[in-house]
Amino acid sequence: MTKLIEFEAQATAIQTAPTICEEPIRYMEMFRFDWGSAERFIPWSDRSWNCGLFKISCGEAAGYAEYALPSTREFADLVRWASVFARLRGMPVTEAIRYAQKQQQWGSTRMLLAVSALADLEADLHQHVTRERLGSLPLERSFLMDCSQAYYFF
Structure with a gap:
C-alpha cells in the first residue's frame, strides 16, 4: 500500500512539474557591432552590412543568433527593427518558437533570426552548458558591449 501511495505522489509531481522549455523568456538583447569588431568576428562583413x-x-x-543586415534605411533604427521581438517576452520557449514561426509579417529575416535564437535557447536549456563563445565570438557581456555601436535591451 505504501509503494502505491509513493508511486501516485511521484506521478502527480511529474505531471505538475513544468518542463524545461516552459520557463518564460525573461529578456532579450540586441547588439549591433561597430565595423571594426564586426570585421574581426564576421570575416566577410563590410561597411555595407550591419552585423550583430x-x-x-x-x-x-x-540562446544566441548572429545577424547581418544590409546598411539600408529599413535596418538603420535597431530599436524599431527589433521591437517586434518584445512580443516573445513572458512566453514559454516552446510557445515562442511556434509563435515566431508563424510571423510572416515580421519578414523572413526577423522570423528566421528569432527562430534561430529560440532554437539555440531550447538546446541550452536541455544541455545546461555554460558557453563562453559562439564560434569565434566571445559571449562575455562586457566584451559585447565594448564591441557594439548600438544596443537594445527589452
Whole structure:
C-alpha cells in the first residue's frame, strides 16, 4: 500500500512539474557591432552590412543568433527593427518558437533570426552548458558591449 501511495505522489509531481522549455523568456538583447569588431568576428562583413548578435534569456540559459543586415534605411533604427521581438517576452520557449514561426509579417529575416535564437535557447536549456563563445565570438557581456555601436535591451 505504501509503494502505491509513493508511486501516485511521484506521478502527480511529474505531471505538475513544468518542463524545461516552459520557463518564460525573461529578456532579450540586441547588439549591433561597430565595423571594426564586426570585421574581426564576421570575416566577410563590410561597411555595407550591419552585423550583430541577438540574445534571448530565460532563467540561467541563453540562446544566441548572429545577424547581418544590409546598411539600408529599413535596418538603420535597431530599436524599431527589433521591437517586434518584445512580443516573445513572458512566453514559454516552446510557445515562442511556434509563435515566431508563424510571423510572416515580421519578414523572413526577423522570423528566421528569432527562430534561430529560440532554437539555440531550447538546446541550452536541455544541455545546461555554460558557453563562453559562439564560434569565434566571445559571449562575455562586457566584451559585447565594448564591441557594439548600438544596443537594445527589452
